[in-house]
Amino acid sequence: MASISRMWRQLKTKYSIYHVFVFLLTFFSYAFFHATRKTFSNIKTTISSEWTPQFCNATEPCLRPEKIWMDHHLFDSSSDAEPFLGWLDSTFLISYAVGLYISGILGDRFDMRKVLSLGMCLSAVVVFVFGCLTEWVHLYSQPFYIILFVLNGLLQSTGWPCVVAIMGNWFGKSTRGLVLGAWSACASVGNIIGALLVSQVLDYGYEYAFLVTSAVLFAGGIINFFGLVPSPKDVGLPEPEDGDDDDDSASSGDEDDTGVTARTPLVQSDTDSPVTFTQTRPQAISFFQAYSLSYACLKLVNYSFFFWLPFYLHSQYGWKETVADEISIYYDVGGIIGGMIGGYLSDRMKKRAPTVVTMLLLALPSLWGYSASPNNKTINAVLMAVAGFFIGGPANLISSAISADLGRQDLIKGNSEALSTVTGIVDGTGSVGASVGQILVPLLHKQLHLDWHWVFYFFMLMTLMTVVCILPMLVREVRSMKCFLNYQLRRQAAALVQDTHRTDRQHSLNS
Amino acid sequence: MANPGRSFATLLLFFVSCQWCLLLTGGQEDNALSLCQLSSCRSPLVDDGVVYTMCQDRHGLQVWGRCCVNVTDTTHNVTIGLDLSGCNINDEFFKESPLLTLTHLQTLVLDNNPITVLSSEDVAGLTELNYISVPTHSNCSCPGGEEAWSQHIRTVNTTVCVEQTSTCTIYDGSCPATSSHCVEDGPGLFLCLCNEGYYGYKCLRQGTFPMSAFLAGLGSSTVVAAVVLWVLQRRHVKTA
Numbered sequence: 001m002a003s004i005s006r007m008w009r010q011l012k013t014k015y016s017i018y019h020v021f022v023f024l025l026t027f028f029s030y031a032f033f034h035a036t037r038k039t040f041s042n043i044k045t046t047i048s049s050e051w052t053p054q055f056c057n058a059t060e061p062c063l064r065p066e067k068i069w070m071d072h073h074l075f076d077s078s079s080d081a082e083p084f085l086g087w088l089d090s091t092f093l094i095s096y097a098v099g100l101y102i103s104g105i106l107g108d109r110f111d112m113r114k115v116l117s118l119g120m121c122l123s124a125v126v127v128f129v130f131g132c133l134t135e136w137v138h139l140y141s142q143p144f145y146i147i148l149f150v151l152n153g154l155l156q157s158t159g160w161p162c163v164v165a166i167m168g169n170w171f172g173k174s175t176r177g178l179v180l181g182a183w184s185a186c187a188s189v190g191n192i193i194g195a196l197l198v199s200q201v202l203d204y205g206y207e208y209a210f211l212v213t214s215a216v217l218f219a220g221g222i223i224n225f226f227g228l229v230p231s232p233k234d235v236g237l238p239e240p241e242d243g244d245d246d247d248d249s250a251s252s253g254d255e256d257d258t259g260v261t262a263r264t265p266l267v268q269s270d271t272d273s274p275v276t277f278t279q280t281r282p283q284a285i286s287f288f289q290a291y292s293l294s295y296a297c298l299k300l301v302n303y304s305f306f307f308w309l310p311f312y313l314h315s316q317y318g319w320k321e322t323v324a325d326e327i328s329i330y331y332d333v334g335g336i337i338g339g340m341i342g343g344y345l346s347d348r349m350k351k352r353a354p355t356v357v358t359m360l361l362l363a364l365p366s367l368w369g370y371s372a373s374p375n376n377k378t379i380n381a382v383l384m385a386v387a388g389f390f391i392g393g394p395a396n397l398i399s400s401a402i403s404a405d406l407g408r409q410d411l412i413k414g415n416s417e418a419l420s421t422v423t424g425i426v427d428g429t430g431s432v433g434a435s436v437g438q439i440l441v442p443l444l445h446k447q448l449h450l451d452w453h454w455v456f457y458f459f460m461l462m463t464l465m466t467v468v469c470i471l472p473m474l475v476r477e478v479r480s481m482k483c484f485l486n487y488q489l490r491r492q493a494a495a496l497v498q499d500t501h502r503t504d505r506q507h508s509l510n511s
Numbered sequence: 512m513a514n515p516g517r518s519f520a521t522l523l524l525f526f527v528s529c530q531w532c533l534l535l536t537g538g539q540e541d542n543a544l545s546l547c548q549l550s551s552c553r554s555p556l557v558d559d560g561v562v563y564t565m566c567q568d569r570h571g572l573q574v575w576g577r578c579c580v581n582v583t584d585t586t587h588n589v590t591i592g593l594d595l596s597g598c599n600i601n602d603e604f605f606k607e608s609p610l611l612t613l614t615h616l617q618t619l620v621l622d623n624n625p626i627t628v629l630s631s632e633d634v635a636g637l638t639e640l641n642y643i644s645v646p647t648h649s650n651c652s653c654p655g656g657e658e659a660w661s662q663h664i665r666t667v668n669t670t671v672c673v674e675q676t677s678t679c680t681i682y683d684g685s686c687p688a689t690s691s692h693c694v695e696d697g698p699g700l701f702l703c704l705c706n707e708g709y710y711g712y713k714c715l716r717q718g719t720f721p722m723s724a725f726l727a728g729l730g731s732s733t734v735v736a737a738v739v740l741w742v743l744q745r746r747h748v749k750t751a
Contacts, residue, residue: 021744049713061682063703064696069713204720205711212725227740235747255682 010050014175016227023179025228026163026301027186031122032217033159034190039213041197042452043131046206048081051140061437067428075139084142088149090438094443095150097431099157104424107162110133110452112230112420119158120221124214131210134290160399162230165420168404169231172240174347175382177401181336181343186397188332194370201457208467271499287472292426294469295398296433297462298360303397303434304441304459305387306329317375327381331392334385334490338393343401352402356394360467362465363390371456391463533665546609547576547590548610552598562618579618589615596622596644605633622669631699634738638695644671655699665743672698690714 051074056062063069075081088165130148134140135206164180171179194213203210232239309331313324337357346355370383404425407419444450528669536716555576556563561577563583566572572591573590579592610616610633616701617639621629629645631654643653646669653660655674658681660672667743678701686693691714694702705714 018744021740025740046715050715054713061685061701063686064700065702065704069703072712100686202721203717205716208720211720215725215729219729222733223736223740226737229744229748234746234749236749461592 018232018235018237019170021227021262022166022229023183025182025224026166027189029116029224030124030159030186030221031190031193032213032220033120033123033156035194036068036210036213036217037092037156038191039131039198039209040195042195043202043206043209044085044340045078046202048075048078050084050206051075051081052077052134054387067343072140074142086438086442088145090435091146091149092153092156093431093435093438094155096157097153097428097435097509099154100113100424100428100431102154102424103158103175104161104342104421104428105156107165107420108418112162112166113224113228115158116162116228117221117225119162120154120224120483121218123152123155124156124221126155126219127217128212129209132207133212135207157424157428161420161424164400164404164423165407166228166230167400168408168419168423169233170240171404173405173408174350175396176404177343177345177347177352178340179402180404181339181341181393181396182195184339184400185336188336191332192329248305287476288422289423290469290472291398291402291406292429294432294466295426296393297469298391298395298433298435299430300433300440301391301459301462301466302335304437304455305391307438308441308455309384312452313380317380322457323377327377327384330381330385331388332390334390335392335396337385338389338391339396339400342393342397346397347402351454351477352405353477354396356397357467357470357474358401359390359394359468361461363387363463367456367460367463368391371453372412399423399430403427546595546613547578547580549577549598551600552577552595554597556594557596558563560594560596560620561644562594562620565592565618567748581615591615591639592618594618594620595624596620598624600624600626602627605629608633608635611635611636613637620644620648620717629654631659631697634725635697635700640698642671643698644669646670653698655697659699662698687714690717713738 051072053071053073053076054069054076075084081438103115103119126148130145130152134144163186167183168176168178197212197216198209201212229235297382309328310324313319313327319327342355342359345350349355366383366389367385370380370387373380373383404419406426407422440458441455444455445452540730556574557640558724562577563574566574566579571581573580573582573661577598578582578590579594582587593610593616601624608620610668614636616637619634619637619640619642622644624646626646626728627653632644634640634654645653647665647667652665652670655675655678657663659676659678660674661676662673664671664673675698678695678699682693682701689706690709691703694704696702703714706710708717710716
């Protein structure tokens with residue numbers, strides 16, 4: 001009991017009520033963003049039957065009255081609508097990726113609270129127009145839908161950079177891994193919220209599913225506008241300790257030979273504050289690029305799992321779609337646990353790269369194991385959770401905790417406008433990877449008629465690429481560890497020397 | 512509480528709508544009557560025809576031109592038999608579905624007409640039709656095809672089809688079962704109408720969304736949350 005109350009006291013000194021609300025507000029903001037995306041993927045069947053006439057041919061008579069069964073002709077059949085739905089997904093991902101680069105910069109230049117609130121409210125309006133208004137006025141038009149999805153992708157991209165940056169402002173590096181690991185469950189929680197809301201109101205008509213999720217997102221934007229405090233500075237609290245533990249300060253001595261150090265700003269801002277990539281230090285840029293690229297590879301694998309897992313289970317094992325949907329949740333569960341445990345370990349080590357690299361190397365056998373899973377739901381779910389642990393976990397770490405580390409590091413270096421920019425660039429590059437995956441997976445599987453095993457080999461290759469791209473970071477962290485050891489040794493030696501000097505002097509004085 | 516202005520307006524509305532109703536039913540009758548008095552029919556109804564015989568045999572039926580009308584129904588006269596034989600009727604005639612209003616038609620004779628195709632859509636909605644006679648022709652047969660009628664009597668000049676079969680039995684299971692049900696709609700035709708409680712395109716919708724409750728609930732909780740958070744959080748923000 002005593003230890004618990006001590007822990008409680010520690011928590012109270014470390015965290016204020018602000019921390020709790022910031023955690024909850026950012027968590028649910030991003031969850032609601034994800035809920036609106038999930039709405040679209042869960043009403044695909046309904047919306048494609050809304051866009052098409054009832055199927056009929058020589059043996060099956062066309063149903064009458066025409067007004068009920070044959071009136072809508074956006075597509076001839078549901079199978080014609082399917083590619084268009086895929087196109088909408090890709091449109092969203094691409095414009096989301098582009099948007100991330102932009103809104104990251106916006107988040108740093110303007111008040112993040114306002115950028116986030118505005119993004120949420122406008123995105124809610126666009127979702128409402130897409131899902132609800134077009135149905136109410138019976139406007140079914142492909143170009144209009146595409147335009148709306150481009151807009152929605154751009155607006156939704158305001159979410160991630162801002163919420164990660166705000167979380168990075170409030171939670172210091174020493175606890176960031178665990179806190180952000182737990183926090184990055186928000187996407188999965190959003191998916192669950194979205195799925196539940198949709199299933200509750202789908203009977204009233206698919207447009208109400210969009211109405212409900214978009215209204216909730218809009219409400220979230222308003223609440224954020226009146227309640228969110230983006231930085232502890234704003235309420236006169238100290239900013240969290242960051243990055244520069246004693247080991248980092250030590251590295252300054254050996255900066256010259258490492259070339260790449262924590263001291264180098266990733267993103268530099270000019271005096272007049274527009275954030276630009278200035279290539280003052282080519283190595284620094286390439287280090288950051290490699291890091292972004294590693295997330296692109298990993299997000300490709302991660303999102304391919306999200307999008308294709310139910311379909312894979314359905315086609316490989318012949319399980320019903322509802323069953324496949326349920327089982328695929330275990331991948332998310334594994335990812336959340338992986339993110340938290342990985343985050344906690346990296347907090348304790350004070351280094352993130354070794355944890356991430358270890359997890360990713362273990363992801364290779366777990367992927368192979370999953371591809372060889374027998375036709376058994378329990379075994380499959382367990383293997384899937386393991387794969388989620390080793391792939392989803394590091395992906396969560398890279399996109400949230402490490403991005404925040406890097407951004408905050410720059411902040412310390414006097415670059416006050418980097419946190420959300422860095423997050424935006426990392427996640428943007430990741431989303432480019434994810435959209436490439438959306439094109440490549442069906443290409444590998446359908447066009448080239450390759451076995452599903454080849455898709456898994458491709459995933460393993462991409463995971464390996466992630467490791468390769470993250471190696472510079474590992475090298476840097478291990479070096480700084482070595483430097484830290486050197487520094488400690490030197491300090492101890494110096495202290496020893498001083499000690500001996502002092503004792504010598506005392507001796508001489510005494511004598 | 513008497514409100515003379517309002518009751519007057521109600522009366523006026525009632526009066527106008529009654530006039531409108533009369534106009535509508537009158538129009539329908541006109542159409543039916545014009546079918547009975549087609550100018551293209553050179554001769555009156557022949558007295559050895561099926562329609563004529565039917566009209567003579569049963570009480571309350573009267574021959575009006577080419578029609579046999581039930582006059583016992585007080586609200587409006589119902590045409591139950593129509594004989595258009597030798598009226599020079601071609602495919603063009605059915606373009607505007609002239610038979611649609613004769614919902615209680617039981618007997619239809621179209622002998623000696625240059626009809627090439629008679630589709631089931633031309634006699635859509637005539638659920639009570641139990642006798643049809645069409646010219647025997649390579650393309651022209653009874654509407655709805657063989658399985659729409661239980662009996663075919665084919666002679667050199669005319670083909671007579673008797674007694675509609677149940678289309679819903681033939682196409683059993685064509686209507687999406689959970690949301691709609693089958694309703695007969697004339698020879699070879701059926702309608703899929705939404706089940707009780709279902710509505711909208713393809714009968715996909717069910718119930719009414721509690722819009723006002725949802726908006727009120729979400730709106731009020733948003734306001735409460737915003738106020739609470741403002742008091743606890745943003746109030747303390749120092750504006751630079």
